[in-house]
Amino acid sequence: MRGTLYGIGLGPGDPELITLKAARLIEEASVIAYPTLAGGDSFARAIAQDLIPIGAREIRMDVPMTTERAPAQAAYDTGAAEIATALEAGEDVVCLCEGDPFFYGSFMYLHARLAEKFTVEIIPGVTSVTACAARAAMPLAARNERLTVLPGPLPEDELRSRIEGAESVVIMKVGRHLPKLRAVIDGLGLTDQATYVERASLPEERVLPLAQAPEKAPYFSMILITKGADPWL
């Protein structure tokens, strides 16, 4: 009998924001898989580390930091093949994912490679979006309001038109795109309604008005914009 692949969302970083289900599956795991950045540390593994059983086998996927496609594709090909071998041998595999597996998560690349052949169960996790809103004390959307999620690397023109037409906006993956994003948001006169959040829920978290954001932002940073609260309150 073949094993099941679990894609497990771990939430934004605070180990207490792991769900009870994710915690149980990790504690019962005999094979655990996770991506690492260029052979370095794995953020996903760090979030889950206190739950990983002693003696569990660990499948590391070293994903190179590059915008080229082929090296990253090769890393997921290799990881998927190793996971497939375990599943074929009847072992369940627990794949650790920061945030939620289907929301800007690298698990999607494994899902695309393995879901047709094996049973996959996705355990959703708390996303950085609601974690940032919680820490910034900024409600995201109420009643009939709309929410738009945009990745920071999008071109300037597209960011401008999408922010302009939206109510609440969340910009993910800010990192090195911060100067461009500042310029767009300033140009729209929205800087006063924008909040910068870095590493939400971790000890080194920072929450600041966008005007006071640092010069350099890490990859795990976000900008929230809300254009006036619902008057219904």
Next chain:
Amino acid sequence: MRGTLYGIGLGPGDPELITLKAARLIEEASVIAYPTLAGGDSFARAIAQDLIPIGAREIRMDVPMTTERAPAQAAYDTGAAEIATALEAGEDVVCLCEGDPFFYGSFMYLHARLAEKFTVEIIPGVTSVTACAARAAMPLAARNERLTVLPGPLPEDELRSRIEGAESVVIMKVGRHLPKLRAVIDGLGLTDQATYVERASLPEERVLPLAQAPEKAPYFSMILITKGADPWL
């Protein structure tokens, strides 16, 4: 010393999708608050029921089911006053919220009434958005893709233009708006890319292609539309 108000996200319905932090705070609570629909059952309380300590005091907020504002506002005014009395007496109050408190959650109405005067901590939860995507096996957004969240009660024209300009779309609060939503999605030629999810993560969950959705949808139902996967895989 004044107590702290905790706004606790409970996730989409499966009690195992509660976070470790939310579970701990509920288990330690002496005062618990939650909304009920028109004096009936509380979905939030049902999700958390196995964690509520025996002897905890419960503050119920009976929110009437109406599109009129005044009766609901009065219910939140009354609830906020009762919570404020407990906080002023030095008691912590744990407020139970389905999903995430700041994502279409009724907790926002309490936050607006109490956050200036009291310490409030928000515990983010798994939203129905990623829970539905997990159960439908539909990745929401990868790499530089955009995600738009729209409430079903929006007018037809606005829904049409917003769905047209988006990549992945999540439509919340489908309920009685299902016939209108079907017509809009059909008109855009997107029915084959749309999935209907009802009560995600609960035993009575249903996941169906939109074309096979039932005539009548409950309030807790959603439509996911994805316009073709990222070719990067």
